[in-house]
Amino acid sequence: MTSHDRDLRERTDQLQEAVDLAGVRLDPAVATPVRQAIAGVRERLSLGVDHTVVALAGGTGSGKSSLFNRLSRLDFADVGIKRPTTAQITACSWSTRSGRLLDWLEVIPERRIARGDELDAADEQALAGLILLDLPDHDSIEAAHRAVVDRVLPFVDLLIWVVDPQKYADDSLHSDYLRQSVGYEASMVVAVNQIDTVPTGQRENLVADMESLLRDDGLDGVHVATVSAATGEGISHLVDVLEEAVARRSVAAGRVAGELDSAAALLLSQTPEEAPWSVEDAVTSECDALADAVGLEPVAAQVSSGVMNGYGRPRFDTPQLDAVALSRSRWLSRSGKSLRSGWRTALNDEVSATPVVAERLVEGLERVDLDTRGPRSAGGVRVAWMTSLALAVVAGVLAALGALGVVSFDTSLVTTLGAVAVVLLVVGLVLVVVGAVVRRRLARRRRDEVLAAGRSVVEAVVQRSFVEPTQAVLGEYRRVRLLAEAAREAERLAPVTGALRLPTASEIAARSTGSGSSPAETGEHH
Template sequence: MSKSIMTGSTGIRQGLGARLAALSKVVELGTGRVEPKLLAEAGKLLLRAGDRLKLSADHTVVALAGGTGSGKSSLFNAISGLELSPTGVRRPTTARTHACVWGLDGAGPLLDWLQVQWRHRFARASALDKGDGRLHGLILLDLPDHDSIRALTDHEADRLIQVADLIVWVLDPQKYADASVHRKYVADLAGHDAVTVFVLNQVDRLAPEEVAECVKDLDELLRREGVADPVIVTTSALTGRGVNGLKSLLADVVTRRRAAVQRIEADLDRITADLSKIMPEPGAPPASASVDAARSVGLTDALCDAIGVPAVGEAMESVYGSRSADWIGWPYTRWARKLGRDPLGSLNIGDLRDEIRELTGTSVSAQPAEVDNAVQALAEGLSIGMHDAWRNGVRDAARSNSATLPTTLSNELAEVAPRLDKVPSWWKAVKGLQYSLVVLFGAGLAWVVTTLLSGVLELIDLPGGLVIFGDVLALPWVGLAMASVLGLGALSAVASRNFVTLGASAERERLEREMRRRVATVADSLVVEPVERELARHTQFYAAMQAVLPSSTPSSTGPKASRQVIPRT
């Protein structure tokens, strides 16, 4: 073997190894997204390919397959030059697989893997190999008839057809169109042109023009079944016609040492063709690899609307303002209102903290459909252009925590409910100031009344120590002071009300901001993260699929470059 051939073979195997590694990744990531039967076939291929590539690369396994009476065993003996496989009228003649090996060194483990029994293994001795040197490395198998009435041999033929490096189908002029061959095997091996040869045997029974007609008919039949460029060889094991030509073809395959890789590549291409059915449609927009910031914010907004965050904030702002009236409202005004009907009584704001908690919980639990719609909208937007299997996967990932999402949101918002029993310190200061003014106004009012009764109306006599209450000249100034106290009290109430309004707005913003932060955290944990795992899986799957796909330039050539018919000799 030349150095260039060895180098090329190594490169081909490395390329095949990369494709098989990618297929392994496809099988791993495709669970639940790809048809189980297809994944099972891919798994079997990986096992078969791994086993074959670890065994002798210097040997090429060629299996002679065919139906009863096709002359397969006779052709096996003709190629080997020895009577190794029994032939005769009794059917089926070959009950067990027979193997003839050219170059036994290193072939043992491969024959063990093929499960060829020791008593049916034959080696060509060097003394008998004159003229057959190019066949060194050939392992020729005579398989049991594929249409055998014995279930055991039929199973053995099927098994070895799946693992042989090169399949030689031996057909006879009477049954070359037999449906048991074409429907069960040939159609299934479409695309394996490089590792499949068709032999029309027993042509000694036909006239030359009949041979040409059969070859033409067989060629058309094979092409209809998906064999793009069939190789058809005509032979007669009985007379030896065409046998040397077939041996030359086999020798060319064996010399190249590439049939094993070609067979695995053909199987891989067939699996890839089936897997390609779940590839995105041509021209479809590329799928997202992650949840972008805009979609994440959109999900948070939608969830906030679904659970009523703005309503909770508005209710808190109203309650904040209503409760402040007990602290910073001008007492005289508040007392005057109590003489009439209380407009806030219907609010029942006893335990306002519990009211907010109840409102929050009710908002979440009452809107499960809107929460689900928000999650569904995210999944739909991210799965545009995906295959249905992966689109469903993204939806399932987005809704994987749908049962706990509303409850989790409810619990988070309940924790952030404002502490309405906590009073700002400045409210207390304002209340102290206002009650001081109330006391001052009351004191002034008492002075005016006392002065009027004693100094003006002279209805009462004051003790000598209380002459201050009888100074009538001070009445205007005391009245002015009282008016000032009332004005200052009213002004403090109005100013405080403005500050309360600003504070309520700021508290609402703080509450809504904290609620949004918690909603975003829950959304990231229960929705975005599962979706991103599915998107990453989708991206990795199709990256592996691209690595599995065959390159545009063929990595190897088969036993022919075009249709080849070897005439009788």
């Protein structure tokens, strides 16, 4: 297997994996042509790339068949009045091993001729492996003719559009074919036939106009050649183009690469880069919204109040479905704003439904402890301060009675009772304050615990219901993009112009054995 084969097969596998992974989330208008391209590439690769398939395509009256006869040095293709009578492809092969490929191209045996046994000129060795096709007219009134053209064009390695000086700007050619061929510039040549009918002074203008039209079609750098099948003018240059295509061999791989590149570009057009958005910010936003929907703050406040007052039965309300639905909608809008409809639908299907989210919130919040009990020491402190205050009252009353002479107490005892009353009063008040502080701190801590536990529940529900399914879908989306990008052509081939001839395999082998020839001497071009 050549490096070209290996690279193209790997790229094909990557594109196949991307399409399979995307599945029904791809628009059928995209998935169908991409799958067709993959199937065509696999079939073409199965035939190998040791042949270079060149097709002459053009409209009625362009002289395409006459040019075919000139290039093949045979009078084989139908010309003139006989052209509209057949929708068959005519093929000339400079190979004796092209039968399987011609079968695949559906060229019937009666329309084939092989020059492999008739290499009557040494210079034709440079065309070994070439298969030259003469396609039916793309603008024929017979629908079957155009169907043949449309079927074959995606699978040729080098396409030569043959146009005539009168109809080279024909809209059907440009709108139906040329504008659909962006990305295949390296595998395309335009041959302006019947150049002998154009005054010499007007030929450069004609070529410039054709090049301008091609640029308008989005095709930059396509080589435009001028020929005359009638007089033979420019034929040698077109043969040079064919020889360059055959010599570099990579035209065959280049056409397949172009097909993969276009299919990958089409796939990428349906999987644009995601618009930047912050998952963390989105999670925070929706957690806040869902916490409000379940009344987390009010319930925590009720727990705090219950601890302070010693009573209360706080509970979480059933989540507000409208608020949950709004939160879900906001999430989908954020995470899916760059996605095409199929992927947005998939995201909507994967992100949990509103009732499911609400149910998970209820289940999670049921496990949150809403404890309104006071401090464990509350009973002992209460008894202590009440006892202190009671004893303070008793001691104070006795001291007052003694001081008023109602009861006969020594002065020292009255003083002692008064002091004890004050001390007990202070102790009781201190115990009251301490108890209040302890209860307040506990109430605050319980409130914070409810808020933390409730927030944890809400965050877990958001992660499970929103984040995880979104990450799964977007992960596959990014994988599709990476595979499609990997399937694209890393380096585009230069258009075939016939200006330079690349070294043949035999020349490369000779140089590698130590002939010492330089690239310039062999015409090598990178």
